[in-house]
Amino acid sequence: MSGSGPPATTTTALRPAPGLELRELECFLALSEELHFGRTAERLYVSQSRVSQLLRALESRIGARLVDRTSRRVRLTPLGEEFRTSLRPAYDALRATVERARSAARGIEGRLTIGFQGTADDRIMRAIDAFHRRHPACATQIVEIPLCDPFGALRSGAVDIAVTLLPMTEPDLTLGPVFSAQQQTLAVSVRHPLAARPTITAEDLAGIALISPGGPAPAYWRAAHAPTATPQGRPIPAGPKVSTLQEGLTLTAADRGGMLLCRPTAEYHGRRDIAFVPVTGLPDSVLGLVHHTERETARVRAFRTAVTETAEPAEDVAKAT
DSSP: OOOOSOOOOOOOOOOOOOOOOHHHHHHHHHHHHHOOHHHHHHHHTSOHHHHHHHHHHHHHHHTSOOEEEOSSOEEEOHHHHHHHHHHHHHHHHHHHHHHHHHHHHHOSOEEEEEEESSOOOHHHHHHHHHHHHHOTTEEEEEEEOOTTOTTHHHHHTSOSEEEEESOOOOTTEEEEEEEEEEOEEEEEETTSGGGGOSOEEGGGGGGSOEEEEOTTSOHHHHHHHSOSBOTTOOBOOEEEEESSHHHHHHHHHTTSOBEEEEHHHHHHTOOTTEEEEEEESSOOEEEEEEEEGGGOOHHHHHHHHHHHHHSOBOSOGGGGO
16 A cells, blocks of 8 residues: 655755865966966976866866867867956956965065166155165165166066156056156256246247157157157257266256256256256156056055155146156
8 A cells, every 4th residue: 555645755965065276276277378288287387187187176166167178179168268257357366365465474575676767866765764664674776767768677677666757658567656746947058048047938948959868768758858849839959869867967068958857856966067947838747656567566566655655746647648
């Protein structure tokens, strides 16, 4: 005689999904870039069998294949492509968070090389002092950047961060704090007729050859510091091209032309054979803190913070662009 109760049912106990392993995600991302198990193994310093094991474990957690592998090639499945696109920014953010936490735990250490153009004046030194107080385990080295090459030292790795004259529109570099907007002056020999003037206008530049930085500084940067025309379109004669500030000042003293300098640089480099005449009608000279986008470190970020907190911001950031 059969029972009269409801039919028996089979139930499966609900279990929490196993957590993802960071190593599995790292392996998948590396494989998605290399599309080769051998190169992925070399990149991660593991065996090919370990790469396969990590991939199988990840696919098991997700419940679907992420990679198609044949004897000829390796490629992502459509789900694998979608997973990689979503995973990459989250993984990068996680690694950055971990690195920031590690840096905070051990403090900022090592060496930070800071480049500057012209003069490392009290504005820069205040930022360096503030950086040292906060991070005494990190040594700083200060080096001068040639006037004719404001960005080369950043690209070569000779400096970690640089205080340079703006503008800066280099695609591989990042502009940080913009500060120290200063009126421009014209440096001329004391023998030049303009030397006796209390001030001149930008239109007066049409009457003097301008000494300018040479290459490899970008053309747009050189034009900003030695314009070829006045605001009203009058041509400005071209003077000698120089590599360093001291070279330019020497030619100025020899009455070979005039040179545009910001007011603090003019005051710092005052000499008896050169007059510095304020110029009206030109954009202010502006400094910016620049670093290589792909080489940003905890040291760079810490110095950027020190500059932001100690330097007076430029009144008009638009003047730097």
